[in-house]
Amino acid sequence: MTLRNLRIFCALAETGSATDAAEKLFISQPSVSVALRELENYYGVRLFERLGRRLVITPEGERFYSYAVHITKLFEELELGMKQPGDELPLRAGASITVGTRYMPRVIRSYGSEVRLFIAPSDEIEKGILDGSLDCGIIEGAPHSQLIVAEKLFDDAIVPVCAPSHPFASDKVVAAAEFVQQPLLLREHGSGTRELLDNALSLMGLTAEPLWESVSTEALIEGVAQGFGISALPLGLVGGAIEEGRLATFKIKGLSLSRAIIYIRHRDKFIGEALKRFEAAARALALSDLSKK
Known part of the structure; x- marks a missing residue:
């Protein structure tokens, strides 16, 4: 097993085609096939399923890829690091x-x-x-x-926010069921803030179905301030809008959120x-x- 084999494997995993991998690496297609066969024989596992002309990576191949790509990147760092400070x-x-x-x-x-x-x-x-x-x-x-x-x-608090004119601004403490029934303006799936909120609500048997989803916290802040809905966002990002009076905070009964x-x-x-x-x-x-x- 050589670094060349690993590079060929990574190209195969990224292209799903022996022809495309060969073109990417400027080598012949038979060389790609030989390198893959050597790896599979060496480890005794099937790294790809052959489905017609397509190569579909197996679970073992996915695991191998996570190591192979790291090793090849590390070697590239070595090359660069030795050639300049x-x-x-x-x-x-x-x-x-x-x-x-x-x-x-x-x-x-x-x-x-x-x-x-x-x-x-x-x-x-x-x-x-x-x-x-x-x-x-x-x-x-x-x-x-x-x-x-x-x-x-450190820990960063997640705070529920609404427009100052929203009824929740005066209620101060609301039930979680009331929260999810409101128009929700939330961060996108995959964000730490959204994952934390979804998990906490799930433990209470509730699901958030947002009206808006955005990667832009500023867009959500503006939407809440304009009265389009309510949200739960990091205090570090909404603190300024709260101090300016553009947003108001409230609490959700039984739900205190912070993320590391x-x-x-x-x-x-x-x-x-x-x-x-x-x-x-x-x-x-x-x-x-x-x-x-």
Whole structure:
């Protein structure tokens, strides 16, 4: 089993075609077939099902891919790192949308070097960590893969909000059943905020069926302020609108929400000086006033 075999396997997994994989790597199609056969013989498992001209990856192949793509990315890092000083390579960091909006600029400023930042829902950041396209990330809530090392930085409250003119603004405490019956303006599936809310409501036998779903917290804040519905959003992002009087808060009986802000990296990630400094900047955020608002 060689690095070449792993690269060919990754190309097969990403294209689903021996012909396309061969074109991608500038090699012959028979070479692709031989490399796949060598891998399957070496590990004694079938990595792809042959369905006509299509290759469909098996569960064993999916598991193998998570390792193979990480190994090939790590080798690419080695090549780059040996050819130029490590600190000259931009760190590739990911952030969930809430973290990227509110907290990551502070971390990057403290870090002090160039960062290539990718902002997306938490599950997309996890994927980037697993496939090696990201060096590290800060997300909302615990990661799902055992291949990811996670370190809690601090807790961020999720607060129910409505327009100041909404009846809930004066009621202050409402039943969870009343909450889900309102027009709901919520974050999209896959976000840490939405996952936390859905799980908490599920334990109460309730389901949120939103009128709006958006990756943009600002769009949700504006929609709530304009009276289109109510929401539950991170305090760090709605605090300003509450102080300005654009939003009002209320409580949901039996439901108190907060989610952990988590630093993540792959458990097998090589920790160079740049990553050490970024981790220190992330930990400093946990001690700052910003994380306590």
